Amino acid sequence: MEYSPTKMQKKLNEKQFNFKKNFGQNFIVDENIINSIVNKSGVNEDTLVIEIGPGAGSLTYKLCEKAKNVLCYEIDIKLKPILEENLKNYSNYEVIYQDFLKVNINENLKKYEYKKLYVVANLPYYITTPIIMKIIEDNINVDKIVVMVQKEVGDRFKAQPGSKDYSSLSIFLQYYFEISKIMDVSKHVFLPKPNVDSIVVEFKKKESLLKLEDNMLFFNLIRDSFKQKRKTLRNNLKGYNLEKVEEILKKHNMDLSVRAEQISLQLFVEIANHLK
Numbered sequence: 001m002e003y004s005p006t007k008m009q010k011k012l013n014e015k016q017f018n019f020k021k022n023f024g025q026n027f028i029v030d031e032n033i034i035n036s037i038v039n040k041s042g043v044n045e046d047t048l049v050i051e052i053g054p055g056a057g058s059l060t061y062k063l064c065e066k067a068k069n070v071l072c073y074e075i076d077i078k079l080k081p082i083l084e085e086n087l088k089n090y091s092n093y094e095v096i097y098q099d100f101l102k103v104n105i106n107e108n109l110k111k112y113e114y115k116k117l118y119v120v121a122n123l124p125y126y127i128t129t130p131i132i133m134k135i136i137e138d139n140i141n142v143d144k145i146v147v148m149v150q151k152e153v154g155d156r157f158k159a160q161p162g163s164k165d166y167s168s169l170s171i172f173l174q175y176y177f178e179i180s181k182i183m184d185v186s187k188h189v190f191l192p193k194p195n196v197d198s199i200v201v202e203f204k205k206k207e208s209l210l211k212l213e214d215n216m217l218f219f220n221l222i223r224d225s226f227k228q229k230r231k232t233l234r235n236n237l238k239g240y241n242l243e244k245v246e247e248i249l250k251k252h253n254m255d256l257s258v259r260a261e262q263i264s265l266q267l268f269v270e271i272a273n274h275l276k
């Protein structure tokens, strides 16, 4: 692989490839960043990696070196000849040229044997959250997700109570995963250079999940609690049994004048289970 912006651009020109903004195409052209992501992800010969959006293969190439297999999903068929050339030395990868949001991942996983399933990717930023939601909702039992995302979005994923970024999405994701930042990434390592800063975040599957009496009730409760961020729980949770909500809040020295942004995951679980 050739990692300098000029070399990458030259190669892409040879194949008459034009970047498509609407597909979020910003390719990494810095080998150090790629090495850091792959090394910190902990991918090894027991791992099947899913990569969403291999682009020209900058990350795929290093993943192929470390992983047992790499299963890629790429929406842009124009990248096929470029990927084939850049990855010609590897046979442990497959690229499915489809929109990741529409694929049946479980079906695609059937032919693979692996001990650990990781997702490692520099995500197309326009669909970061739908991609993460699909990974969770398709129930593929992923052990770890290591993804490059827009900084503001990553901050929301890992936000803690009391922070301005804390939202129902933070709680939903943190119900399943321990989320932490692995590193900041400068705009200058991409071709073309994006307008936003990026971070790499890691989602590690929680070994045991907090016990929920009713999952739907919990997920509706967190969504409704944040419906209007500035409002109190009393206002946002009008359709709920507020007496019961307050019983739990009182145990934690709070009342219904509290805002959702002050309530931890554990406390939301306790409220939801008491409402059941």
Ligand code: SAM
Pocket: 023, 024, 025, 026, 027, 028, 029, 052, 053, 054, 055, 056, 057, 058, 059, 060, 073, 074, 075, 076, 098, 099, 100, 101, 121, 122, 123, 124, 125, 127
């Ligand atoms: N992994 C490459 C890298 O780091 O250099 C490219 C990353 S680029 C930010 C995002 C990639 O996702 C692009 O190759 C783009 O074509 C692809 N992509 C965009 N939308 C997609 C979708 N819905 N399904 C699969 N791939 C998608």
